[in-house]
Amino acid sequence: AQTVTQSQPEMSVQEAETVTLSCTYDTSESDYYLFWYKQPPSRQMILVIRQEAYKQQNATENRFSVNFQKAAKSFSLKISDSQLGDAAMYFCAYRIMNRDDKIIFGKGTRLHILP
Amino acid sequence: NAGVMQNPRHLVRRRGQEARLRCSPMKGHSHVYWYRQLPEEGLKFMVYLQKENIIDESGMPKERFSAEFPKEGPSILRIQQVVRGDSAAYFCASFRSISEKLFFGSGTQLSVL
Numbered sequence: 001a002q003t004v005t006q007s008q009p010e011m012s013v014q015e016a017e018t019v020t021l022s023c024t025y026d027t028s029e030s031d032y033y034l035f036w037y038k039q040p041p042s043r044q045m046i047l048v049i050r051q052e053a054y055k056q057q058n059a060t061e062n063r064f065s066v067n068f069q070k071a072a073k074s075f076s077l078k079i080s081d082s083q084l085g086d087a088a089m090y091f092c093a094y095r096i097m098n099r100d101d102k103i104i105f106g107k108g109t110r111l112h113i114l115p
Numbered sequence: 116n117a118g119v120m121q122n123p124r125h126l127v128r129r130r131g132q133e134a135r136l137r138c139s140p141m142k143g144h145s146h147v148y149w150y151r152q153l154p155e156e157g158l159k160f161m162v163y164l165q166k167e168n169i170i171d172e173s174g175m176p177k178e179r180f181s182a183e184f185p186k187e188g189p190s191i192l193r194i195q196q197v198v199r200g201d202s203a204a205y206f207c208a209s210f211r212s213i214s215e216k217l218f219f220g221s222g223t224q225l226s227v228l
Contacts, residue, residue, distance in 0.1 A: 030202075042221075043222050044219065045158075047216065050216075091157055091158065095213075097214075098213065098214075100146075100165075101163075101168050101213075102148060102160045102163050103208075104160065105158045105159075107149075107156060108157050
């Protein structure tokens with residue numbers, strides 16, 4: 001069965017600094033998607049970034065980038081130039097490609113931004 | 116194009132009552148997931164629906180819980196005879212196809228007194 005593990009329940013970073021959130025997953029599939037979602041206090045789930053497993057190039061969205069290591073089954077999120085608005089719960093998630101199936105979420109990492 | 120609409124935003128029920136949670140997917144979306152989130156925890160999969168079909172209900176308790184997504188109208192998650200342990204935020208998410216982006220609703224916070 002597929003699993004997603006986020007080993008850091010909480011993290012803090014100084015405003016304007018860089019922080020990396022860790023995520024590992026377990027799967028026997030070769031084609032899949034990986035996601036990072038942000039959940040601010042409003043509770044809305046916001047897609048931060050998506051990575052297709054067949055792509056070697058790491059996905060990037062402005063200040064957000066990932067380090068995707070397929071062999072190691074690792075998918076970390078780097079936030080550069082952290083801003084107060086980045087404070088939220090961050091969830092790593094996985095879904096098989098090309099097949100009707102669910103998205104599996106990790107337990108989340110709560111990120112605090114220190115002014 | 117309105118986003119995924121969930122209502123009510125907050126729902127209070129007494130033990131033993133029924134809770135009905137509604138999810139209107141985005142226009143053109145025929146796939147819906149329901150997830151449950153307990154405080155300070157991740158989202159737990161409950162059920163995956165397509166129009167008039169249950170694709171995967173492996174995450175849904177076999178008793179008291181049911182879900183539907185009719186040809187017309189919203190998807191409904193129904194919890195009968197609620198207990199305190201059902202208190203949680205329930206999220207739905209919709210998408211057009213598995214290769215396309217998933218859109219989440221704002222969730223329904225169910226509180227059981």
